[in-house]
Amino acid sequence: MADIGRRGLLAGIAALGVGACSKMADSDTARSIFNAAEDWHRAAHRTLAGRQNLAPEYAPEDRSPSFRGNGSLTVDSDFYRQQLGQGFPDWRLMVGGLVERPLALSLTDIRALPQRTQITRHDCVEGWSAIGEWTGPQLGTLLDAAKVREQANFIVLRCADTLYGREYYESIDMVDAYHPQTIIAHALNGEPLPEKNGAPLRARIERQLGYKHAKFLTGIEAVASLDDIGAGKGGFWEDFAGYQWYAGI
Ligand SMILES: Nc1nc2c(c(=O)[nH]1)N[C@H]1C(S)=C(S)[C@@H](COP(=O)(O)O)O[C@H]1N2
Numbered sequence: 001m002a003d004i005g006r007r008g009l010l011a012g013i014a015a016l017g018v019g020a021c022s023k024m025a026d027s028d029t030a031r032s033i034f035n036a037a038e039d040w041h042r043a044a045h046r047t048l049a050g051r052q053n054l055a056p057e058y059a060p061e062d063r064s065p066s067f068r069g070n071g072s073l074t075v076d077s078d079f080y081r082q083q084l085g086q087g088f089p090d091w092r093l094m095v096g097g098l099v100e101r102p103l104a105l106s107l108t109d110i111r112a113l114p115q116r117t118q119i120t121r122h123d124c125v126e127g128w129s130a131i132g133e134w135t136g137p138q139l140g141t142l143l144d145a146a147k148v149r150e151q152a153n154f155i156v157l158r159c160a161d162t163l164y165g166r167e168y169y170e171s172i173d174m175v176d177a178y179h180p181q182t183i184i185a186h187a188l189n190g191e192p193l194p195e196k197n198g199a200p201l202r203a204r205i206e207r208q209l210g211y212k213h214a215k216f217l218t219g220i221e222a223v224a225s226l227d228d229i230g231a232g233k234g235g236f237w238e239d240f241a242g243y244q245w246y247a248g249i
């Protein structure tokens with residue numbers, strides 16, 4: 001989108017001629033082209049700049065005494081129970097799809113990356129909120145390590161659990177994927193992620209509503225289109241109950 005913005009502005013400038021002289025600027029056509037380009041650029045800039053804004057961050061004393069679990073509270077498999085008991089030694093987060101260098105990251109790998117800690121408020125559409133402190137690498141760090149391809153427009157977040165018999169999944173666009181507060185969290189309030197909150201890994205996408213924050217993460221997949229993922233609406237609740245794909249807050 002930034003490219004289109006730049007191209008739009010350049011096209012506007014090219015239409016005016018480099019260093020448009022006053023004679024040209026006097027013509028109504030030139031003025032309207034220039035204004036259109038400028039309005040477009042300003043609008044695109046405002047939109048993109050807005051989407052990079054940070055969600056509010058809070059102080060340690062603001063943290064909710066307990067962070068409730070919602071939706072799936074566990075993964076119903078022998079592998080999960082066994083891994084949970086051992087601290088997830090064999091859990092792998094796959095980073096694949098439209099990437100040059102697919103990765104299979106262990107929890108040790110994830111903890112060894114540069115970390116971000118943020119105290120944020122989680123808002124669920126069901127009408128509750130909670131404040132928690134999350135720690136993990138930025139999703140952007142993982143995508144850069146995997147060398148995400150230019151054709152990628154979305155990141156699909158794959159989960160280990162099922163809800164009402166269907167695999168939970170979510171997806172976000174590249175603006176949210178590279179938002180500084182979008183992290184792959186392995187800790188809540190300084191402790192390993194509790195089972196009910198998505199152990200061992202869950203997404204935090206702080207400018208989005210709760211259902212986008214996929215828990216029990218197994219994979220991160222870069223795709224060009226969401227059409228062939230799940231039922232094509234970009235997420236479990238989007239497919240199942242018509243929730244909005246863009247859940248920005
Ligand atoms: N894998 C998975 N991720 C999920 C869900 C789920 O059921 N399964 N529920 C979502 C919803 S609706 C919310 S509000 C949050 C709840 O996170 P919490 O359990 O840590 O409160 O997780 C989201 N991510």
Ligand SMILES: [Mo]
Pocket residue numbers: 070123124125126210211
């Ligand atoms: Mo939710």
